[in-house]
Amino acid sequence: MNERTVAVLAGGLSHEREVSLRSGRRLAAALRDAGLDVREWDMDASLIERLRTDPPDAVAIALHGGEGENGSVQAVLELLGVPFVGTSAPACRRAWDKPTAKAELSRAGLGTPDWVALPHTTFRALGAQAVLDAMVDRLGLPLMLKPDQGGSALGAQVVRERSDLPAAMVSCLAYGDTVLAERFVVGTEVAVSVVEDGGDAHALPAVEVDAVGGFYDYTARYTPGAATFHCPARLDATVLADLEEAALAAHHLLGLRDVSRMDAVVDADGRVQILEVNVSPGLTDTSLLPIAARTSGLDLGTLYAALVEQAVARA
């Protein structure tokens, strides 16, 4: 019996609260199965008091979106000196902001679809139609629109016609003040998770996503059966190796820690195009990291129990 106590943080006030609660429940159950003493806490005004009165050996963050991934919770835990599984606050901030992360990846020579990120105020100041025209000239159609921050594909949409763009911009800006417009890459959608064991990071097998409707949106992500997964991905060995290399490179480049997941598209020429990197991968029944772990013969509880040990050892 492992004597470790761990607090699983899930919920919060982000748009991804529901997904986070599901991830948290699954992680908590897995850690209990692994013999840990688990508390399940929401992220609310009672959190700091709980951490002080009932301090766990470590915190495992199953928060998605907002404070759980942008480094805020991590900064508070660092402030309080509470060990936690996952990436440090500064690195979270870098990875969370998609344009910032894409710029770093691109600078390092890693493939990522061409993009432009602009706040609403820029469109207002310069005239939306002219900016949208320039955007389409550069990125072409169809293009992907997504909030510059956030996950679970909330607010993400494929825009196929120029005439649909203004309404799509309005919808996307309902999730945040800045829109990330990206060249739409046709290809195979894959996710590669990275876990650290001691000081060594290694990639889990790539998971290929085949969404029934063709777009891996929120419904496809969280409706069992709405997407088919193939793990390992049905790709050439060289492409699988490239994916692994890209995931590890992104993990190191952005300073990620313990666990991360890279979402990417392999284009028609077999090139890896990184869409984003997640510091708090989903752990629900339909999430990608658990699929990859299962394929590798890794038990989720054992995997995260080791990460808890790692976090405690770091303190």
Added chain:
Amino acid sequence: MSEPQQPVVPTAPAAVAATERFAARTAGMTASEIRALFAVASRPEVVSLAGGMPNLAALPLESLAVEVADLVSREGQIALQYGSAQGVPALREQICEVMALEGIKADPDDVVVTVGSQMALDLVTRIYCDPGDVVLAEGPSYVGALGSFAAYQARVVHVAMDEHGLVPELLRQALHTLALQGITPKFLYTIPNFHNPAGVTLAVERRAEVLEICAGYGVAVVEDNPYGLLGFSGTVYPALRSMDRDVVYLGSFSKTFASGLRVGWALVPPAVRDRLVLAAESATLCPPSFNQMLVSRYLAAHDWHSQIKTFTEAYRDRRDAMLRALETYLPEGCTWNVPDGGFYVWLTVPEGVDTKAMLPRAVTARVAYASGTGFYADGFGSRQLRLSYCYPTPERITEGVRRLAAVLEAELDVMHTFGTTSRPALGPTPQRNGPQAPSPHTP
């Protein structure tokens, strides 16, 4: 001589994912961004004007606790046992007394107690509708009813309302159009009093006409009346069922007593009753005996008339708070109805605003509402939203509307930037700023 034949052993079928066994009619039961956002709305930081949760603060909980203890100690052997599929006889008699307030003369034998009136609605749809059958419903209509109709693959044709409820002429037109196509709807589903979500009440002088039109086309009427006793002026409108014994009437204790007990009922014509009871039996065997007996004791021993008065006074205060806040804070181009009972204000927002697409912005601003498209089966309602004033305190309602107003201003600002304000909207057009009844809407 031929070889003895080997027995044929069927090969094991290839592994089939559980999801591949789902019935086609469940295809629409998927995860949705909107439902995900409502998970946030349950947090106390968010002012939720979305859900229609009754306010139970005024219930006499201490005396109910005594009643519960007494029920267990004196009648536990019955209350904790299976019961009749049709419901506890004593409660069915009391239900008839409740319905008498709305002019209904009913025989307890024709009452079927159900697990909330939602189950009654589900069962009625089950016994009436084959896939592809047409059901008429007001536009907008109760989202739970639309869910039941979809589950049985019935097609919904909406009929518009005005400030006096369902418009008889439009009902006649809809039936005529369907008749030309050789279609007779199975029933008209209507919420005549303090409509959910539109908040309007069917004018008394229209009631007989609606019944007459439906009878003329051979269409049954299903009257859903959970809010009938929650009028703010004290007026209790005559039920459609009081005018026509063939009307299927759905009632509930969720709004007049306690929603968590899930006790509702259907009053049906004798010819329908037996089939409904069999359907109920196959669904739940019997409604919960304990809950029914508790409701029965409550009706017998407590002054439930006064309790309803207490509820309605609280709801009236909340409605007033909401109307004041709407007048104070909302931007130009918004219109809403002034409900005289029930739980809801139906708000039409400025042209081009899509209330479903705006919801993430609202949740970020810590306010939630129910977007209008959920109340239509045909994609209308993008310009409408439902605000519930039943649960939050007047202060929270005011704060919620203030936040909503800021959300609308921000949305209009973004829309102005992208020139989408003239985007064709689905739904009625407001006539002027301020309170008014919903405009007619013809799908």
